[in-house]
Amino acid sequence: MEYFLGCDLGGTNLRAGLVNATSGDVLSLISVPTIAREGHAAVMARMANLLNDIIRDSGIPTHLIRGIGIGAPGALDIQNGRTLRLPNFPGNWPNVPVADTISAATNLPVYLINDVRAITFGEWRFGAGHGANTLACIAIGTGIGGGLILDQKLHLGYGGKAGEVGHTVLDPHGPRCGCGGQGCVETYASGPAIAAMGLKAITQGLNTSIGALVDYDLNRITPKVIYQAAMEGDPVAREIFDRAGQAIGLLAANLIVAVGPDTIVIGGGVAQAGEILLDPIRRTIRNLIKIFSVDEIQVVPARLGNDAGVIGSAMWARERNLLRAPTRVQD
Amino acid sequence: MEYFLGCDLGGTNLRAGLVNATSGDVLSLISVPTIAREGHAAVMARMANLLNDIIRDSGIPTHLIRGIGIGAPGALDIQNGRTLRLPNFPGNWPNVPVADTISAATNLPVYLINDVRAITFGEWRFGAGHGANTLACIAIGTGIGGGLILDQKLHLGYGGKAGEVGHTVLDPHGPRCGCGGQGCVETYASGPAIAAMGLKAITQGLNTSIGALVDYDLNRITPKVIYQAAMEGDPVAREIFDRAGQAIGLLAANLIVAVGPDTIVIGGGVAQAGEILLDPIRRTIRNLIKIFSVDEIQVVPARLGNDAGVIGSAMWARERNLLRAPTRVQD
Numbered sequence: 243m244e245y246f247l248g249c250d251l252g253g254t255n256l257r258a259g260l261v262n263a264t265s266g267d268v269l270s271l272i273s274v275p276t277i278a279r280e281g282h283a284a285v286m287a288r289m290a291n292l293l294n295d296i297i298r299d300s301g302i303p304t305h306l307i308r309g310i311g312i313g314a315p316g317a318l319d320i321q322n323g324r325t326l327r328l329p330n331f332p333g334n335w336p337n338v339p340v341a342d343t344i345s346a347a348t349n350l351p352v353y354l355i356n357d358v359r360a361i362t363f364g365e366w367r368f369g370a371g372h373g374a375n376t377l378a379c380i381a382i383g384t385g386i387g388g389g390l391i392l393d394q395k396l397h398l399g400y401g402g403k404a405g406e407v408g409h410t411v412l413d414p415h416g417p418r419c420g421c422g423g424q425g426c427v428e429t430y431a432s433g434p435a436i437a438a439m440g441l442k443a444i445t446q447g448l449n450t451s452i453g454a455l456v457d458y459d460l461n462r463i464t465p466k467v468i469y470q471a472a473m474e475g476d477p478v479a480r481e482i483f484d485r486a487g488q489a490i491g492l493l494a495a496n497l498i499v500a501v502g503p504d505t506i507v508i509g510g511g512v513a514q515a516g517e518i519l520l521d522p523i524r525r526t527i528r529n530l531i532k533i534f535s536v537d538e539i540q541v542v543p544a545r546l547g548n549d550a551g552v553i554g555s556a557m558w559a560r561e562r563n564l565l566r567a568p569t570r571v572q573d
Numbered sequence: 574m575e576y577f578l579g580c581d582l583g584g585t586n587l588r589a590g591l592v593n594a595t596s597g598d599v600l601s602l603i604s605v606p607t608i609a610r611e612g613h614a615a616v617m618a619r620m621a622n623l624l625n626d627i628i629r630d631s632g633i634p635t636h637l638i639r640g641i642g643i644g645a646p647g648a649l650d651i652q653n654g655r656t657l658r659l660p661n662f663p664g665n666w667p668n669v670p671v672a673d674t675i676s677a678a679t680n681l682p683v684y685l686i687n688d689v690r691a692i693t694f695g696e697w698r699f700g701a702g703h704g705a706n707t708l709a710c711i712a713i714g715t716g717i718g719g720g721l722i723l724d725q726k727l728h729l730g731y732g733g734k735a736g737e738v739g740h741t742v743l744d745p746h747g748p749r750c751g752c753g754g755q756g757c758v759e760t761y762a763s764g765p766a767i768a769a770m771g772l773k774a775i776t777q778g779l780n781t782s783i784g785a786l787v788d789y790d791l792n793r794i795t796p797k798v799i800y801q802a803a804m805e806g807d808p809v810a811r812e813i814f815d816r817a818g819q820a821i822g823l824l825a826a827n828l829i830v831a832v833g834p835d836t837i838v839i840g841g842g843v844a845q846a847g848e849i850l851l852d853p854i855r856r857t858i859r860n861l862i863k864i865f866s867v868d869e870i871q872v873v874p875a876r877l878g879n880d881a882g883v884i885g886s887a888m889w890a891r892e893r894n895l896l897r898a899p900t901r902v903q904d
Contacts, residue, residue, distance in 0.1 A: 317865065376731050390832070392723055392730075399723075399833015400707050400870070406830040409864040411823060413744075414857075422863030492742060497831060499737040501721070502730015526745075532753030533740040534648065539731070 245269070245302055246563075247293055247310040247350070248556030250357060253278060253330045256285070258292050259549070260300050260307070261556035266368030268549050270296045278331045282338045290347035297348070309351040311559030312340060313360035313551045320402050323354045353562040357551055359405055361544070362389025363396050363561075364554025365507045370545040374505035378497045379544070380407060380490060381510035382519075385420070386428045390501060396558070408432070410493050430489035433512050436465040439482040450478035469515050483518040490519070491526025498531060498539060509544030516543065576600070576633055577894075578624055578641040578681070579887030581688060584609060584661045587616070589623050590880070591631050591638070592887035597699030599880050601627045609662045613669045621678035628679070640682040642890030643671060644691035644882045651733050654685045684893040688882055690736055692875070693720025694727050694892075695885025696838045700877040705836035709828045710875070711738060711821060712841035713850075716751070717759045721832060727889070739763070741824050761820035764843050767796040770813040781809035800846050814849040821850070822857025829862060829870060840875030847874065 249258040259271035272292055276285060289312075297307055316328035316335070323341020327334050341352040355363070362371075362379035371377040377391040386408030390397040397404050408428040409421050416425020429435055440463045444453040452471045456462035471479035494506050508520060524541050546553055580589040590602035603623055607616060620643075628638055647659035647666070654672020658665050672683040686694070693702075693710035702708040708722040717739030721728040728735050739759040740752050747756020760766055771794045775784040783802045787793035802810035825837050837858075839851060855872050877884055 376735075388831075392728060393726075395724075397723060397832070400835040401833070401865075403829075403865055404707075404831065404833030406833075406864050409830045409862070410827045411861045414819075414823060414861060419863075423861055426864075488745075492745060496741045496827060498734075499740045500719070500735065500828060501728070501832065502732070502735030502737075504731040530742050530745060530754055531740070532750075533737050533757075534732075534734055 243306055244560065245307045246556035246559045247296060247307065248360070248552035248554065248559070249289060249293065249310065249312045250360070250551035250555065251285075251289070251312055251314045252276060252357070253315065256289055256292060257548070257552055258289070258296055259552040259556070260296050260302065261553055263557065263560045266553055266557070268552060269302070270300045271549070271552065272296060281333065282331075282335050286338075286340060286343050290344055293344065293348050307350065309353065309559040309563045310344060310348060311353050311355060311360065311555030311557070311562075312344065313355055313357035313555040314340070315357045318354050318356060318402055320354055320398065323352060325354070351559070351563060351566065353559045355555055355558045356387075356389075356402060356405070358387030359389040359396060359398070359402075360554035360558055361509055361546075361550040362391060362405070362507070362554065363558050364546055364550040364552075365509060365544050366391045367557045368546065368553055369507070369550060370542045371505050371507045374503070376501065376503045377505045377507060378407075378494070378501060378503040379507040379509060380494065381544075382431060382433070382490065382508065382512035383510040384433050386432050386510075390503070392501070396561070407493060407497065410496065412489060412492055427489050427493045431486040431512075433465045436468060436482055436486050436512065437463050439485065440468045440479070443478050443482070448478050451476045452479055465512055465515070469518070472515075472518055480518060483515055484522045486512070487519045487522025488526045491523040492530065494523060494541065495527045495530040498527065498536065499533065504539060506539065506541045507544050508541065509550065513543055574637055575891065576638045577887035577890045578627060578638065579691070579883035579885065579890070580620060580624065580641065580643045581691070581882035581886065582616075582620070582643055582645045583607060583688070584646065587620055587623060588879070588883055589620070589627055590883040590887070591627050591633065592884055594888065594891045597884055597888070599883060600633070601631045602880070602883065603627060612664065613662075613666050617669075617671060617674050621675055624675065624679050638681065640684065640890040640894045641675060641679060642684050642686060642691065642886030642888070642893075643675065644686055644688035644886040645671070646688045649685050649687060649733055651685055651729065654683060656685070682890070682894060682897065684890045686886055686889045687718075687720075687733060687736070689718030690720040690727060690729070690733075691885035691889055692840055692881040693722060693736070693838070693885065694889050695877055695881040695883075696840060696875050697722045698888045699884055700838070700881060701873045701875050702836050702838045705834070707832065707834045708836045708838060709738075709825070709832060709834040710838040710840060711824065712875070713762060713764070713821065713839065713843035714841040715764055717763050717841070721834070723832070727892070738824060738828065741827065743820060743823055758820050758824045762817040762843075764796045767799060767813055767817050767843065768794050770816065771799045771810070774809050774813070779809050782807045783810055796843055796846070800849070803846075803849055811849060814846055815853045817843070818850045818853025819857045822854040823861065825854060825872065826858045826861040829858065829867065830864065835870060837870065837872045838875050839872065840881065844874055
């Protein structure tokens with residue numbers, strides 16, 4: 243039996259857990275505030291304490307705990323375990339030696355991976371994409387990220403850039419994106435894009451119950467509120483999710499013709515909307531792809547929920563560890 | 574020294590050659606008309622004769638000739654060496670056992686591969702993409718096809734479907750495509766799409782020299798004529814190639830964010846237009862991708878020209894042959 247720690251370094255919370263590498267079960271799980279404004283040294287100290295607490299409290303003999311995987315939201319130097327740029331963190335963490343620092347504090351080998359690639363890897367190993375040979379994961383939250391499993395291997399691409407599918411351009415003249423570009427799928431289907439469609443519907447005076455649900459306080463409009471309106475039968479709210487689904491469907495269709503996945507996993511907070519989002523995704527794929535049959539391609543919701551990042555980064559550590567000599571702590 | 578035969582099964586011509594697997598040099602090369610209307614049995618008999626002629630006339634000892642790769646334009650069952658559907662061939666060749674038939678006639682192991690995947694593989698092994706780790710090839714001709722080399726391996730995808738990038742949808746409401754869909758990149762940037770833009774310019778009475786070049790006979794408009802006008806400084810003709818390049822650039826940008834290639838190879842007959850096509854491709858990639866730097870990504874013209882398919886399918890045969898026991902002729 244082998245165990246690995248997985249840690250999800252989020253802008254709001256640090257989540258970490260001990261994962262049974264055979265079953266994918268998460269044994270201990272702790273979530274604490276990241277408090278990113280304190281800077282990377284303080285965050286890494288908190289992370290190391292969290293991980294050491296989990297190791298100590300788990301009751302698992304330490305020699306069975308083989309390594310740590312850390313999922314981080316941004317560009318990374320995976321080879322050297324350093325962050326290159328975490329755009330949502332104060333100071334952006336340029337060239338922070340996360341792996342070395344955490345390794346020194348825990349005496350375990352540490353491997354960095356992009357947070358959404360970790361989710362992709364987790365869903366493939368123990369979640370909705372289990373058993374897929376070639377899989378594309380699209381995670382829809384504040385942003386849209388993704389990852390590819392190609393022939394049973396996590397595909398990293400040049401500089402680990404593969405999987406930035408949120409910045410697939412659907413319309414070169416479309417809305418401005420946070421990345422500086424225009425018309426990225428993120429501007430049509432992310433959580434904020436869905437909320438903005440709700441704001442627009444109210445501001446334009448469309449006949450919708452979304453406004454009433456928040457006492458006409460625009461500050462309280464979230465994808466969840468729009469989801470609630472849709473579930474109560476509001477046609478404007480349903481159309482908002484339908485449009486978001488169409489944008490994701492176009493992205494998915496273009497991934498299918500280029501990469502040939504057998505499975506598409508839709509994850510992230512927004513994916514909790516379920517069928518009102520999945521249905522337009524599946525419909526759009528069928529409508530757009532005529533060059534070959536898409537009947538056998540599965541479009542499925544993610545299954546590991548908030549644990550996907552922890553499980554995925556732990557399993558990534560196992561994957562990387564297999565390539566290392568057992569006595570080396572750091573490469 | 575090892576040699577493999579490569580054969581490019583085209584709708585118009587059958588091209589075959591003997592390839593030195595170490596250098597990529599094509600020793601003998603023969604091209605004969607396919608005469609596809611005679612049916613698959615006649616075409617395969619002609620192919621077998623062609624291949625046996627090359628073997629006999631090459632002067633290479635037969636024990637050094639290890640196998641045959643055949644590139645075919647359509648959907649294939651690679652594992653069993655059968656065609657599934659060749660849309661441009663009379664009868665469409667459903668379930669034709671090409672590998673078994675040619676193997677029986679030549680006494681060599683035979684491997685099938687999609688023609689554009691063969692070009693991709695050839696350009697990667699001995700052409701413009703030599704040395705790339707992760708490469709996307711976009712071949713622009715009558716249609717638009719492609720292929721991916723991922724971590725130094727030809728990526729096939731589910732059912733060998735990966736690489737159908739010509740049917741990436743740029744606009745779900747765009748022009749009807751031959752595949753039955755709408756707004757595929759093929760409708761904006763293939764040879765016929767470029768010719769159609771020239772036809773439209775003349776019909777609309779735009780101020781262009783394209784018409785004069787063909788004595789105002791619309792039947793004679795080809796991408797080559799428009800290229801000639803562009804080279805002579807005609808701004809309408811230049812804009813036609815610019816628009817085609819922008820469409821290819823959008824396709825390339827979306828491949829880059831999803832798959833992370835370090836090299837993009839632009840091939841096919843239309844790519845012979847050179848910089849007037851490559852320049853808008855590179856410009857569009859730079860304009861669209863803001864999420865990470867694209868400075869190090871190479872966008873290069875294909876280098877093997879008409880031999881790419883022959884070299885690529887021969888090298889594919891070598892690749893597949895390495896996985897087989899030497900005494901087995903067919904798996």
